[in-house]
Amino acid sequence: MSTQQQPARLRLLQAADELFYGRGIANTGVDAVIERAGVATGSLYKNFRGKDDLVAAYLADRDHRWRELWETCIDAEADPEQRVLAIFTAVERWSSTTSLSRGCAHVAAATQLPPGHPGVTVVADHKRYVVARLAREVAAAGRTDADVTARDIALVYDGMLSALAVRVEPDPVGRARRIARGLLHS
Incomplete structure (x- = not known):
């Protein structure tokens, strides 16, 4: 389906994803999103109440796409330890099609949004989900301290995303995977 044949909401979310992540939320006005999406101004307000709503929807959409990909990677593994490490x-896989040049989109957004912004709630929900989903897999791998180990791995995961953004670590994903494997065996 060509871009122009996609529904306006989807085109707006794709444009928001590209621009909010690449340029920053604070640096990107709705006019730029509308232009990139190739839709009329009314389409934005028909689908979203305004920029704050668009930002929250962009973050929720990115979270949804991430969860689907992560679940696919988990489901591809039979070994319980490999299911935990499937986050890496x-x-x-995500980085093969989507830029990670600014690290975690949710953390990048949180640093730009004021307290009480609807996007901050989406960010917090995303981070809680990562820990909870890891905890289920860590427990299935036989750890009795699954919540603690999952939180530790989540911090390694967030650090890895930061390392991807600043580009000072030659292999942040491989290193994070090794550290997480060590946490599973500690």
Whole structure:
């Protein structure tokens, strides 16, 4: 389906994803999103209440796409330890089609949004989900301290995303995977 044949809401979300992540939320006005999406101004306001709503929807959409990819990577693994480490496989796959030059989109957004912004709630929900989903897999891998280990791995995951953004670590994904494997065996 060509871009012009996609529904306006989808085109707006794709444009928001590209521009909010690449340029920053604070640096991107709705006019730029509308122009990139190739829609009329009314389409934005028909689909979203305004920029704040668009930002929250962009973050929720990115979270949804991430969860789908991560679940696919988890489901591809039979070994319980590899199912935990599938979060890193998902990052490798994600980065093959989506830029990670600014690290985690949710953290990048959180640094730009004021307290109480609807996007901050989406960010917090995303981060809680990552820990909860890891905890289920860590427990299935036999760890009795699954919540603690999942939080530790989530911090490694967030650090890896930061390392991808600043580009000082030659292999942040591989290193994060090794550290997480060590946490599973500690």
